[in-house]
Amino acid sequence: MSQVFVFKDYGGPEGQQLVERDAPTPGPGEIAIEVRAAGVNPADWKRREGVFGTRGTLPAAMGLEASGVVTGVGEGVEDFAVGDEVLGAPARGLGAFAAHTVLKASESVAKPEEISFTDAAAIPIAGTAAYDLTHQVEIEPGQTLLVLGAGGGVGLMALQIAKVHQFRAIGVASESKRDLVEATGAAFVPSGEGVAERVRALAADGVDLLADLVGGDALRELAPLAKEPSVIVSAADGETAVELGGAGRERSEGVLGKIAGVVQYGLVDPHVVRTYPLEQAAEALAEVESGHTRGKIVIIP
Ligand SMILES: NC(=O)c1ccc[n+]([C@@H]2O[C@H](COP(=O)([O-])OP(=O)(O)OC[C@H]3O[C@@H](n4cnc5c(N)ncnc54)[C@H](OP(=O)(O)O)[C@@H]3O)[C@@H](O)[C@H]2O)c1
Incomplete structure (x- = not known):
């Protein structure tokens, strides 16, 4: 048997629980892994709350990004073998907050040995979002990138990517995150009244x-600063971004391999601020759900 953290009902955290299941086996195009680390994302609690719909089968395994060691490969998988170290996205809702899970081979890449399992687990969701947001609208070195929600998991990586490309980066976050934002080389602007x-x-x-990671009124307030509405991109609130003339985050081809490469060469640090054991997955989720995380939270089974 193998442990997995699930939610049994759509709604608040009270429906969350650590349960036992048989270690899942890989289907065609999938790889089974022993999970070494799993990144926690706002999407985990949003999914539990039903923000993305309430039609999924319950109980639902939680966790959307993982790193680990391959224990089995499904039919048709040629790029991975047992013993490989990998990072990727769980298949079929099998979850990442688990001792064992199954990844989609097409949404997994080999873990470069320079990257720890802990950092690797922050790449499939947060890292790819940071990469896409900073590339979705092409800008040149010296041009200005504004990141709203700059002190969280995605925002800090977006600012570091900006440095690689020599964009002039401005990060908006709460005053308590000044040091984090400035450490990336970006100019810091405190959020709150008068931010625009x-x-x-x-x-x-x-x-x-x-590049927006907050949405809603915070995005509306800063939107007039965009030189054109079409340069507004949001991972947090695509609806508002579209309404303002911009776009939601679009996934680009091969993005997982690209951001893994950037992390491998030490150009981006996923900035994992805290790790929790699987037994404390609820506490890890609560920290992310507070909405004021400094970097990434990772669960270690
Ligand atoms: N579409 C996708 O594929 C995708 C992928 C990844 C993430 N996302 C979304 O992107 C958003 C950010 O994700 P994340 O992982 O970076 O979350 P996170 O680590 O929780 O960070 C969110 C940050 O937003 C900041 N924030 C909240 N209100 C703010 C305001 N009014 N002004 C400035 N900053 C504010 C918080 O910091 P303060 O304490 O400083 O306020 C926090 O650091 C979430 O909505 C997530 O669901 C989407």
């Missing part, structure tokens, strides 16, 4: 790309 004027003071002509 503070950004305007640094970018009088507006910004060339606005």
Whole structure:
């Protein structure tokens, strides 16, 4: 038997529980892994709350990104073998907060040995989102990227990617995250009342790309700073971004391998701020659900 963290009902955290299941076996195009680490994301609690719908089979295994060691390969899988170290996205809702799971081979890559399992587990969701948001609208070195929600898991990686490309980066986050944002080389602007004027003071002509990780009114307030509405991209609130003339996050081809490469060469640090054992998955989720995480939270089975 093998442990997995699930939610039994759509709604609050009270429906979450650690249960036993048979270690899942890989189907065609899948690989089974012994999980070494699993990243926690806002999407985990949003899924539990029913934000993405309430039609999934319950109980539902939680966790959307993992790293681990391959224990079995399904039919038709040629790129992976037993013993390989990998990172990727769980298949068939089998979850990442688990001792064992199954990944889609097409959404997995080999884990470079320079990357720890813990850091690797922060790449499939947060890392790919940071990569896509900073590339979805092409900008040149010296042009300005504004990141709203800059102190969280995705935001910190987006700012580091900006440095690689020599964009002029501005990060909006709460005052407590000034040190984190400035450590990436970005200019820091505190969130809260008057934020648009503070950004305007640094970018009088507006910004060339606005990457949003917050959405709602916070995005609406900063949207007029975008040089054109079409340079607004949001991972948090695609609906509002589209309404403003921008777009939601679009997944690009091969993005997992690209961001893994950038992390491998030490250009981006996923900034895992805390790890929790699987037995404390509820505490790990609660920390992310607070909405004020400093970097990434990772669960270690
Ligand atoms: N579409 C996708 O594929 C995709 C992929 C990954 C993530 N996402 C979404 O992107 C968002 C960010 O994800 P994440 O993993 O980075 O979350 P996170 O680690 O929880 O970070 C969110 C950050 O937002 C900040 N924040 C909240 N309100 C703010 C405001 N008014 N102004 C400035 N900052 C504010 C928080 O910091 P403060 O304490 O400083 O406020 C926190 O650091 C989430 O909505 C997530 O669901 C989408």
